[in-house]
Amino acid sequence: MKSHAMSSRRARLMAGAALTAVALGGLGVYSANASSPAAPATTTVRTDASNKNLIQTTHLSIDAATRAAQAALDAAEKENQRVSVAVVDRNGNTVVTLRGDGAGPQSYESAEKKAFTAVSFNAPTSELVKRLANAPTLKDIPGTLFLGGGYPVTAKGAPIAGIGVAGAPSGDLDEKFAKAGADALGH
Known part of the structure; x- marks a missing residue:
């Protein structure tokens, strides 16, 4: 038995x-890393072209997300700013977070929300703040934060990730550091 x-x-x-x-x-699932260090490393799932029920998605690899987060944190530290950094995937799921030494307790959650907002709307959050004048109810969408500091990462024009930074004295600085993270991927 x-x-x-x-x-x-x-x-x-x-x-x-x-x-x-x-x-x-x-289904032709495969993983591809960038051949150039400046390009974003992504994982792509190819679909079966004969099955219209399936779609193709592209995501940052954990390595690329970590490099982006570290580049954002490094940029902030060079300017003596204490921040938290979050990288979310296309679906808004947190992939990496780094809380810099001395970053305030509110910065962790704010960074995640800024990253989520940037990828959701495929725009820097500083640009989205301007949209609130014409559409004030945007701010009511759960999980979003309309403050400067979020920056999207795209592949072929489509959003694949968001980088959020929080903790600097202004959203402009937060966003500058988030963009540094995206730039580290060749964005």
Whole structure:
């Protein structure tokens, strides 16, 4: 009985692994890193062109997100600013956060919200603040923060990530540092 259960479990695991390999091969899933250090490293999932129910997505790799966050933090530290940095993916999920030494407790959450806002609207948050004059209810969208300091990362014009910085004395400085993070990816 014990031997049968073990062999049955092994068979299920082997079958599951085989199905996963076939599914991934059929969908053409692959990972690609940038060939140039200035270009963003992304992970792309290709879809089966014959299946209209599937879409293609592009995301920053964890390495690229970490480089961007560190570049933003380094830019702030060069100007003696204590900030937090967040990088979110296209879906607004946090990929990396760095809280600089001495950054205020509010900066962590603010950085995430600025990054989310930048990727959601594919625009720097300083530009989005200007839109509030014509559409004041934008600020009511959950998870957003319409203050300077968020910057989108794009690939072929489409948003793939957002970088948010918070903690400097002005949104202009926060956004300058967020842009430095995007620039580190060749944005």
